[in-house]
Amino acid sequence: MATMNDVRWLDESQQRVWRAYVVMQGRLNARLGQQLQNDSELSLSDFGVLVQLTDSPDARVRVLELARSLQWEKSRLSHHLGRMQKRGLVRREECPSDARGAFVAITDEGRRAIEQAAPQHVETVRRLFFADLTDAEVATLGAAFTKILARLDPADPPPTP
Amino acid sequence: MATMNDVRWLDESQQRVWRAYVVMQGRLNARLGQQLQNDSELSLSDFGVLVQLTDSPDARVRVLELARSLQWEKSRLSHHLGRMQKRGLVRREECPSDARGAFVAITDEGRRAIEQAAPQHVETVRRLFFADLTDAEVATLGAAFTKILARLDPADPPPTP
C-alpha cells in the first residue's frame, strides 16, 4: 500500500494541467447546463438522452442499450426516463421480441425540444470551447482524449494494466 | 435568434473531439469519484474542499472565499459543510473582524482523511489521465485548457465578446 513517502507526485507542469482541467471542466459543464436550461428548459442529461434517440434510425432504443451508450446506471436512466416521460419528451413502448425489455421513443414534443435547443447549444460549445483553439490544438486534444478514453474503457479500475 | 438553417454546425473533426471530450470527462469523473469513495470514504467534492483548506496558510478559510475558489454556490457549500462537519472533517469558527462572516477550518480527522486519500488519488490521476500522453501533448492540453478557462471567466454568458 502506498504511503506519503513512496508516492510519485505529479510534476509541476502536470500539476498545472490537471488543476486547469479540473476547474475548466467544472465551469464548462455549469455554463453549458445553465445555457440549455435557460434557453430550452432542458438539462444536459435530457439533451444527452434526446441526442441518442434522435441518432437512432427508428427514433427508439432499447433501455439497456441507451444505458450503455450514455454510460449510465440502469437505475439512473429509469428514474430519468420517468421524469422525461412525465414532461412529455419521451414515451415507453413494449418490446415484442423480449417481454422483459422495453423501448424508449422520442415524442413529437421531444423532437421539437431538441431541434429548438441544438443550435444554441452548438453555438455555445463553439464559443466557449473551440473559439480560441488552433486546428493543431484541436487535433492534439482529439488524440489525447482518445488515449485517455482507451485507458478508461477496460472497465476494471484496480489492476494496473 | 438562430434557427436550424443559419447555424454553423461543428465540422467533422470538431464533432469527434467534442464527443470524445464529453464521454471522457464523464467517465473520468465517475472513475475518480468511485476510487476516492471506495478507498477513502470521500467524494470528489469532499476532496476539493479539503484541498483548499490544506492549501491555506492557517488551515482555515472564509466561507465566501472558499465558495469563490471552488466556484460553488453559497448554498451548495453551506449544505456540504454541514454534512462534512457532521462527519467530523471540518469545523466552523466565528470571524472576529466581521461578525456576519464565518471561517471553516480542517479538523485533525479531516487532515488524516486527505493525507490518506491523496496518494491513491494522485496515482489514479496519473494512471488514467497522464499515463499515455507525451510531454508535448501535455503542454498543448495546458495551453488549450488555459484559453478555454479565459473564455469561461468573464462571468456573463449571453453577450458575444
Next chain:
DNA sequence: CAAGATTGAACCATCAATCTTT
C-alpha cells in the same frame, strides 16, 4: 438596503432491493 451566510423545498443521482420474464 447590501453583504455574508444558512435554511427548506424540489429535483437529481446512487445504492440496494424487487419484480417479471427467460
Next chain:
DNA sequence: AAAGATTGATGGTTCAATCTTG
C-alpha cells in the same frame, strides 16, 4: 438462477426565501 428493468430510500444540488450584521 440470470437478464431487463423499475422502485424506494438516502444523500447531493439548486433555487428562492430568510436571517443577521454592516
